[in-house]
Amino acid sequence: MRAMISTSPKQVVVSQLPHEMKFAPQTTSLLHVPNPFLSPEWIAEARVIRAKYEDRAPKIPVSIRMNQVVKNVPFGDGIINSHIDTSSGELVMDLGHLDSPDLTVTTDYATARAIFLEQDPQAGMQAFLSGKVKVEGDMTKMMQMQIAMPKDDLAVQVAAEIMAITSSL
Numbered sequence: 001m002r003a004m005i006s007t008s009p010k011q012v013v014v015s016q017l018p019h020e021m022k023f024a025p026q027t028t029s030l031l032h033v034p035n036p037f038l039s040p041e042w043i044a045e046a047r048v049i050r051a052k053y054e055d056r057a058p059k060i061p062v063s064i065r066m067n068q069v070v071k072n073v074p075f076g077d078g079i080i081n082s083h084i085d086t087s088s089g090e091l092v093m094d095l096g097h098l099d100s101p102d103l104t105v106t107t108d109y110a111t112a113r114a115i116f117l118e119q120d121p122q123a124g125m126q127a128f129l130s131g132k133v134k135v136e137g138d139m140t141k142m143m144q145m146q147i148a149m150p151k152d153d154l155a156v157q158v159a160a161e162i163m164a165i166t167s168s169l
Contacts, residue, residue: 034167037113038070038080043095045165050091053158059089062148064141067097069106074169080109086148103137117166119159121146 035042050057063086070080083101085092093116097104107115111132114123124146127133135142149155 034165036075036167036169037109037117038073038082038095039075040095042166043082043093046093046162049158049161049165053154054090056154057090057158058150058152058154060086060091060148060150061089062141062144063087064103064145064148065098065101066141066145067101067104068112069104070109070112071106072108072110074109084145086145091149101137102141103135103139105142106134106136107132117163 035045064084065087066084068080068082068084070082072078073080080095081097082093082095083098085094085098107127111123111127114120115127115133124133128135
């Protein structure tokens, strides 16, 4: 059983876990702890959210295989290698790099968060023009991605759920 608790400014998911022990017949509430953007835990939770909606999500008509190098990460060793792949018609985002990507994008953590999580196109353009985003490979694929990504009610719902699992770090 799950319940939503309204807190400022985000909602927090509370999981109810029934105990089978005789001395603890009541349920226990565990608060969901948000994870940092692109952490392994965040990727796993985002994958679960996307899977929940995959049967209703429209196919992405453009095949893009993009590696990402994210620097100045506030956890781990400070660098994250990740990728986005739409070649199956679905958005797949995961850790690690693809073999033979169309392009590789290198940026800092704050910029990656603004572009990919907060979906702020102005932040992306400003970062590109100021040199915070470096692109190696087929630049047209990056531009196609902005156009090809769904912007319907379902995309808004998925984005909101992913933001809810994301810490401010």
